[in-house]
Structure formats: structure tokens, C-alpha cells
Amino acid sequence: MGTPEISSAGNGDISLSLRHTGNAIVLTIRGDIDLETAPLFRRHLHTARDIADPHRSLLIDLRDVRFFNSSGIAELITVHEHCRKRGVDLIILADGPAVLRPLQVTGLAEVFDIRSSFDAAPDAGLQG
Numbered sequence: 001m002g003t004p005e006i007s008s009a010g011n012g013d014i015s016l017s018l019r020h021t022g023n024a025i026v027l028t029i030r031g032d033i034d035l036e037t038a039p040l041f042r043r044h045l046h047t048a049r050d051i052a053d054p055h056r057s058l059l060i061d062l063r064d065v066r067f068f069n070s071s072g073i074a075e076l077i078t079v080h081e082h083c084r085k086r087g088v089d090l091i092i093l094a095d096g097p098a099v100l101r102p103l104q105v106t107g108l109a110e111v112f113d114i115r116s117s118f119d120a121a122p123d124a125g126l127q128g
Helices: 037-052 068-088 097-105
Strands: 005-010 014-020 026-032 057-068 088-094 113-115
Touching: 014 037, 026 037, 037 057, 037 068, 057 068, 057 097, 068 088, 068 097
Parallel strands: 026 057, 057 088, 088 113
Antiparallel strands: 005 014, 014 026
């Protein structure tokens, strides 16, 4: 049985999918997160944030993001605060410099729970 997709969207610069899997809500993003794509990223991020609860982690998979600027950083800060207040575990999956470098430069790499893969997030009940 596959994992049920909640929603998906995209344009030429970004694609997003939101699904339940294991003990988590997973938002997967591919492409660029910039001023132009930020509204679509924000809508999906807020949907994921709103359906996550203390019994399910929220994983934001940014491993296939090619460009990540302050628009994306601002949205992550907002969802991080919301999750913290609600007791929801927020895990960011990232393994490339397009995402990791901006988070390191801003000091947010020390604030967010960043993992390199699903396998590095065993507490979320995920694989691969």
C-alpha cells in the first residue's frame, strides 16, 4: 500500500508534494525556493503545519532544492515557531549546499533539526 498524497502542485521552477507516511507528514520540494515560488511554498508549508500534531513529525524534504533564499528561510522560521508552540517535531531533510549554506550562514543550522536522509530520522517511522 502506498502512502496517501495529500496534495501536489508545481510550476516550471518548483514542485511540491505533501503526504502522510509512517508517523509523519512529509512535504517534499524540488526546484527553486525564491521570491517567485515562495507563495506556493508558503501555502503547502502552512497546510503541512496545520495538519501536523504532537503524534506526527513534520518533515520538510529540501534535498532536491537547487536554490534557497531568504524567502524560504523566513517561511521555515515561521513554521518552526508554530511547531515549537504546538509540540510538533519539525525535521528538515537537507544534504546539499544550496540549502545548508544559507542555514549555516544565518546560524539557523544550529536552531533547526536538520538530517541528511529519511534513514537519519528513525523516530519519524520512515524509510528511504
